Amino acid sequence: MRERLDETIAAGLVEGLHAVVVIHSGQMVLEHYGSGDDYSWNRPLGAVDFGPHTLHDVRSVTKSITALVYGIALGDGLVPEPSAPLLAGFPEYPDLAADPERARLTVEHALTMSLGMEWKEEIPYNSPANAEIAMELAPDRYRFVLERPIVEPPGTRYSYSGGASALLGGLIARGTGRTLSEFAGERLFAPLGIESFEWMAGSDGVPSAASGLRLATPDLARVGEMVRAGGEWGGRQVVPAAWLRAMLEPRLPVEWGGMYCYQWYSGAGAGHPWVGAMGNGGQRLTVVPALGLVVAIAAGNYDDPEQWRTPDAVLERVVFPSVI
Incomplete structure (x- = not known):
């Protein structure tokens, strides 16, 4: 070899x-x-x-690691099941939950990147016009994602979205009471003997799940x-x-x-x-x-x-x- x-x-x-x-x-x-x-x-x-x-x-690859961490939290009963309504995990946005189209969103739609929302990541990642970079610069990353225009029914089609992964990171942090990096360090990396890692954060200080x-x-x-x-x-x-x-x-x-x-x-x-x-x-x-x-x-x-x-x-x- x-x-x-x-x-x-x-x-x-x-x-x-x-x-x-x-x-x-x-x-x-x-x-x-x-x-x-x-x-x-x-x-x-x-x-x-x-x-x-x-x-x-x-x-x-961070997205895939985040999915492993979500699974650990799910096994502990700390995050909602994939079939659960997505917006129930973000109760601070009642205006978004009142939208019948958004109310159809489930955690699984985030897991499969099939939220049906407008999201453009084909622009280079050194540009704020890239949706993921704009999300990292936004004052509220979760609202930024959840209020994107809906362009097709959720679950219809895979459409690449770092925003979907960010929502999963938010569910993990809210459910565990730890940041994504803290919970991952304790429950995934430490058992594997991984002692050294970094998890970069956006302007809001939240570790990027994407x-x-x-x-x-x-x-x-x-x-x-x-x-x-x-x-x-x-x-x-x-x-x-x-x-x-x-x-x-x-x-x-x-x-x-x-x-x-x-x-x-x-x-x-x-x-x-x-x-x-x-x-x-x-x-x-x-x-x-x-x-x-x-x-x-x-x-x-x-x-x-x-x-x-x-x-x-x-x-x-x-x-x-x-x-x-």
Whole structure:
């Protein structure tokens, strides 16, 4: 696998690659670190030599981590069920709840990004015209999301929305009495032995459930290995197994041919089903249960329309040929 990766790097097929960690059948079989310019959100970090303890933006992989944290809180009875009315979790907006169209919204519509609201994230993330950035700058992120114009019935179609993830983060914080980062640190990361992480916040000080998490790449792989093991780690059930089954069930098609689950994606690679998380710049966490495989990738191709090429090349040219 190392030789395949070296050849792929030499061929220029994995530009901007910062780190790769591969776990196969519970054993780490590849660990690679590169160097290059990096950013923390839009703050330049300059040239970085990456290593096993270097924190890296995981960007929208944060959404998938938030879904795991939601599942933990759900198992504790601290957050509403997916079928519950969404606006019941935000009682400070009675004007929005009085709208019959918005009253139809459920937590599941946030989990599947099918709120049916206007939301434009195709604009680069360094622009306040991007809906996620506008949300982070808004005085009230939850009202900002919930009052977006409704353009289609909820549940009709997957439409990418960091706002949907922000609402889940709000439900977690309200239900647990802890910030999203505090509860995640105590109930997800600590049981996995993850001691170092950062969770960036918007101008309101609220940790971003959509894109704020920074993790070392081996720790991201550790999260994937826990998912592969059905939520267990070190003999402890960290995430309820029933939640993982529900979370990873394919629900709505996405534009590139895969399916959206609850804040996770699913698809097939080399003929084998996978579930995974993706983030701007080429961040990727891929779990292939049938192969006992977990792959965590960090890259720096932020806002690049071709950012998917680097993680795809690692998976298709290096990892899958080495284990099948």
